[in-house]
Ligand code: SF4
Ligand code: SF4
């Protein structure tokens with residue numbers, strides 16, 4: 001193992017193995033890059049250096065690796081990828097720490113459960129469709145000033161705050177065995193509108209995912225958000241809902257914001273039972 005605080009033992013170069021893909025549905029392939037070691041790099045800075053040199057370790061000129069990022073401070077979630085086998089944000093993945101675990105190389109792969117757009121950039125639309133399905137928002141009934149809303153108790157705030165930190169990064173769904181990848185091919189002459197409709201139907205049939213379940217619990221526990229709590233529970237008890245969770249608990253262990261996802265899933269399960277009984281009596 002490399003002792004990285006000792007200048008004498010710092011590596012001269014960092015080997016970076018990247019799983020590349022030239023476009024949606026194309027065959028993936030691996031390329032190895034080599035960049036000079038610098039202290040305190042994160043994975044985004046490594047990718048910037050690879051883009052600047054645009055050649056592999058054996059000198060072959062290649063197109064720069066594509067990736068996504070935004071905030072660079074683990075807030076937007078867009079830079080999520082699989083780094084040395086673990087799904088996480090590349091902006092907060094520190095190379096010195098990664099080299100302590102694996103001094104030989106960094107291995108960068110796109111997330112597994114979303115269609116690849118190119119290289120390390122994926123299409124996370126399904127994640128947002130899940131939030132849409134469970135109506136993960138506070139409904140607005142007008143745009144006039146209606147005064148301040150209902151106050152939240154300290155206990156409610158404490159329960160809600162951790163859930164509100166979700167940045168829709170997708171780590172939880174990428175690690176969930178119940179969340180299977182959906183990648184549809186566009187049919188000949190299919191319009192954008194028809195393709196989107198078909199894609200949303202496929203997303204709605206499949207497991208909505210722990211992030212959406214947790215957000216439904218957040219908004220059902222909000223003084224104004226709970227106005228449409230029954231609609232959220234209808235979505236969570238429909239096809240692809242809470243019943244599909246196998247309770248493997250992978251989601252909670254990879255969430256970078258340490259959101260208590262399994263607590264949310266437990267709450268959603270109990271709320272779903274009450275909702276179903278209520279619906280049965282309302283018949
Ligand atoms: S607990 Fe449920 S949502 Fe979380 S990883 Fe397991 S199956 Fe997926
Ligand atoms: S629950 Fe955690 S892992 Fe899942 S999308 Fe939100 S922040 Fe990411």
Ligand code: FES
Nearest residue numbers: 070072074077091
């Ligand atoms: S760039 Fe926003 S979380 Fe990494």
